[in-house]
Amino acid sequence: MMPTLQAVIGLEIHVQLSCATKMFCSCPNRPGDEPNRNTCPICLWLPGNLPRFSAEALEKATLACLALNCRIQKESAFDQKVYYYPDLPKGYQLSQFHRPLARNGWLDIVQEDETLQRIRIQKIHMEEDVARLVHEKEGKTTVSLVDFNRAGTPLVEIVTEPDLRTPADAMEFLRTLRMQLRYSQCSTCSMEQGTMRVDANVSVRPSGSNVLNAKVEIKNMNSIRHVGDAVAHEIRRQESLAMSKEPIVTHTRLWDPEARITSPMREKFEGPCVPDPSVPPIVISEKWLREMIRNMPEMPGLKAERYMNRHGLTREEALQMSAERNVSCYFESALDHQAPPRLAAQWIAAQLPPLLKDREETLENTPLDPQRFAGLLLMLEREEINANAAREVLRKLCESTASPAEIVVQCGCRQVSEADELEALVDRVILENASAVENFRQGASKALGFLMGRAMQASGGKANPRLLKELMTSKLKGDGQ
Amino acid sequence: MHSEIFAHVNQATCAAENHGRLFGKRVGVQSLFCVRGWPCTGGSKALEGFHPLEDATVIQRLKTEGAVLAGSTRSSELGLGIAGDGAAKAVSQGLVHAALMMDTLGEARVAAVKAGLFGFKPSWGRVSRFGLMGLAPSMECCGMLASNLDDIARMLETVAHIDERDPSMAADKPTGTSPALTRAGVFKELQDLLEPQERSAFSQAVSRLEQAGLTIREAQYKDLSLFAAVHQVIAAVEASSSCGKFDGVRFGHRASGGKNWNEMYLQTRRESFGPLMKAFLFQGAYFQFEDYAAFEQACRIRTRLVQGLAKLLENLDVLVLPALHAKREPASPRDIEELYRAFSLTLPASVAGLPAIALPGMVRCDGRDLGLQLVGSWGTDQGMLALAQRLTTLTQGAP
Incomplete structure (x- = not known):
């Protein structure tokens, strides 16, 4: 009788930092521009050039570390990850292998049974991205083209401990991580646009065992759902291997989202990591770190608690209002203008999104400012108008600068309560x-x-x-x- | 004309407009220094056709101070050793007043002494490396050669400035006006490194230093023989990384006929490097890929060596040793071993990043000038040049 098997999952997440420039030169950090527009002698690594580490990259990377509850290291340093590939102009990638920027972080996730689980983060290190290769046909010959726009763009790599057990937990972890990172405004974290890339390490073992078996790395998932699907597929594959007593060997597999299977990929020849002699070690002063911590926004977990305790929101409403920074900003601003909290939460969650979508606006740029929005909700709360009329007024508020009271008068929809x-x-x-x-x-x-x-x-x-x-x-x- | 000396002759040597510190001085720069618009060949096919887009920072400084750039002098392949180097010849033949030359193993010091010139290697991190064809970043410095110390002092003043384009530069201020340096140490262990004739020639020179007023002390340093191995392992690893950029993709020589990029790489690199450079890169790649522990150990020993020399120099102003050996020819090594054996006396200052100056004509052995090398504390560059000037005057009786 086979014992039941348990999956052991660890994630490696590359996140592109929202910096104005690349990591070691002043080229714009816009990899999507016309190929090879955003290049200079440093990121093309023409002879004689030296890397100049960007202060903004350090700030954004530090935000990421703080958002994931990591311990920032007083001193960290860049190494040269040596391999030869046309996407790597130096013949090595600058990456913090031996001395990462931060260690020992964590994130709490809500599991499917609604219990909390703490997922440990082993380390976060900074590294530069590599160039993009494009393989095309020129007539009958295949040509390989290199676009250096992405070479040198700033990344952090987040490495978790193998604490995850199910595809659903892995997905929940990624959603929570994305929420935290977007909150700290260090990255847009879009898997679709490639500003967040996830590799998953999967192994299986008998339930209750503590051993770590040979793991398989899976790559090429471009949405959180794909990560869940790919991990689930890989667990099933390993389980059936285990059933038939076939050995599981460490290797890398590629997820095919069309066929919904993984297949083995050719390994890139991984070289050593040598300390880089030209980028000085990164020394972080306590004063600087204190300042960074002071400037951190209140993170969603704490915010949700506060919304429930102080403003009487339900857990679901509180999570809705706290999950994204622009939403919580709008919500809090409406409260500052005396909007009734629960009504505000419900209307921001249910009424604003379709309206903004119709008008192709966002919470940041809509002419419907939180003050007038709050005024409308107050009238609704005081039963000066009813909900139907309020929805009508809401639409009109977007089209003019008049106050809610003025619009109510104009359209004569004051509620009859006499x-x-x-x-x-x-x-x-x-x-x-x-x-x-x-x-x-x-x-x-x-x-x-x-x-x-x-x-x-x-x-x-x-x-x-x-x-x-x-x-x-x-x-x-x-x-x- | 002078084609064995110059890789590129500047046709536009118009007089400088302002009267700078180097006004009217003709300066040669090794072809490892980027000069905008000039080919920068670096003695290697890997750099074939490469024209830098910008001046190296030191080149900019020279131009600002009124120097006349005469041209770029030929270099050994990527500055490893002095085989075929033209910098010293350009000075000794009077074609230029002074020359800039990379000093990684001690090239500038050794080449200078062989040509009867002064050769100086500044403290590591005092002169910008921006725009220099780096081979071993943690070892190499912008060295200087001239027939008199005044020209070297002017060159140093010109180029030793903090440059934000070289983040590895030391932020601490060098000690500009230190009290006169008077206490010199001579390694006891030097006797193991020198041949009997070299020892006696060197002792005579030390006696003359004593007569000239220096206090001579014996310095014990049992690790002296380790500098060569540490330098070789670390420099080879750094060179292997530095040369990763020579892939034929963006500049320089590219082999034709490869069926795919991997073949293009391999053929390009096969055709680009000479045998000595290939051997050096191979050694570096060996430590990177096959014996990383040995590289880590070399780094640890280096830290110990740096601290050891700093400790010795707490009670001494300079360490004194010859610059080269009588019977080891640095200009034509058959392999890396011979290369390192020829430079064994200049390696300590390179490993420790200390300023060092080689003076000609003071240590003669079997008709050959071994050069007198002074190695000082980090940042005492100017004090050392002043000491060298004093010693030259006193022992040779002429300014």
Whole structure:
């Protein structure tokens, strides 16, 4: 009888830092531009040039380390990772192999059963990206072209401990990691656009065992979903090997998203890592680090706690409002203008996204500023307008600079809450819909909805629905007594 | 004309406009220094057709101070050794007043002494390496040759400036005006490195130094024989990395006929480097790929050697030793072993990054000038030049 097997998963994540320039020269950090536009003698590594380490790269890398709860090392240094390949103009890649920028980090993820698991991060190191190779046909011959725009763009590599056990956990870890990194604004972390690249190391072992078996590295996943799929596929492959008692050998496999399988790839010849003699060691002063920590934004985990404790949001609302920095900024700004917190959270989560999408706007550039948005929600809270009207006003707020109150007046959608006005309305509807009234009295509760709809229609959509319902119910029941 | 000396002759040697520190001085620069618009051949087919886009920082400094750049002098392959080097000849034949020459194993010092000139290697990190064809970044310095010390002092003042384009430069200020250097140490272990005739010639020179007013002390340093091995392992590894850029993709020689890029690489590199350079790169690659532990050990020993010399120099101003051996020919080594044996006396200053000057005419052995080499504390470059001037005046009786 085979014991049940457990998967052991570790991730290596390359993240491109959002810097203005490359890591060792002042070329623009825009790899997607016209090929070989963003190059200079340093990143082409013409003879006689020396690398000049960018201060911004260190800042952004440090943000990444802090966002992932790592310990920044007082001194770190660059090594030369030696291999010969046309994408590498120096014949080596500058990477912090022996002395990384940070060690011992962690991230908590919520597992499928909603329990928290702490995933340890072994280290984060800085490195430069390599050039991009393009293989094309020129007539009948294949030619290899090199685009050096990407050569020297700043990266950090994040290496986790093998703490993950399921594809779902791996995906949740990546989502959490992406959220943290985007929050610190060190990277856009887009797997689709290649600013976040993930390799997964997978092995299997009998449940309850502590051994680390031969691992297989899988590459070429360009979305978090693909990572989950590729890891799941690899676990199944290794399980069936284990079942048939075939050995698992350490190698690298490539994920094919079309065929949804992994296949072995040719290994790149990996050379040694030699300390680089030209880039001086990176020494971090306590003062500088304190300043960096002071400038860190409140991270989503703490924010969500605060939203629940101080503003009474549900966990789901709090997570929605805290997961992205621009959303939390908008939310907090609306609160600063006295918006009711839960209403604000619900409207930001449900009403704003489709509206912004229609208008091709973002929270940063929409003319709907948090102040007027808050004003609208306040009117809704005070029942000066109803939800239907509020949605209408919201749309109009985007098109003008008028205040919510002005728009409410303009479109005459102030809610009718005056008792006599509503009472007259209800009386009229009851009178005109005798059969529905009769049905209600026979116990058909659906009839109430019909009558309410009629009354709301008669008010031109302006009636206060809560008061209207109270009045309608009491009239119907009262008449019956 | 002079084609065995110059790789490129500057046709546009117009007089400088302003009167700088080097106004009117003709200077030769080794073809390992980038000069905008000149071919920079570096003695290697790997650099075939390479024209730098910018001046090296030292070249800019020379131009600013009014020097007349006469041309680029021929170099051994990528500056490893002095085979075929033209810098010293250019000075000794009076074609230039002074020359810049890379000093990695001691090339500038040794070439100078062989030609009866002064050769100086500054403290590592005092002169910008931006625009220099680097081979072993942690060992190499911009060396200087001239027939008098005044020209060397002017050259040093001109080029020794912090340059943000070379981040490996030392940030600490060098000691500009130190008190006169008077205490000289002579390694006890030198007797193991020198032949009997070399020893006696050197002792006579030391006696003359004593007569000239230097306090001579014996310095014990049992690690003296380790400098050569440490230099060789580390420099070879660094050279192997530095030469990774010579792949024929972006500049320099590219072999034709390769069926794919890998073949293109291999053929290009096969055709680009001479036998001595290939042997050196092979050694470096060996330590990188096959015996990294030995390289790490060499780095650890280097740290110890650097600290050891610094400790000796706490109670001494300079260490004194010859610059070359009587019977080892540095200009035509058959292999790396011979090369390193010929340079064994200049390697300590290179490994430790210390300033060193070689003075001609003071140590003669079997009709050959071994040169008197002074090695000082880091940053005492100017004080050492002043001491060298004093000694030259006192022992030779002429300014």
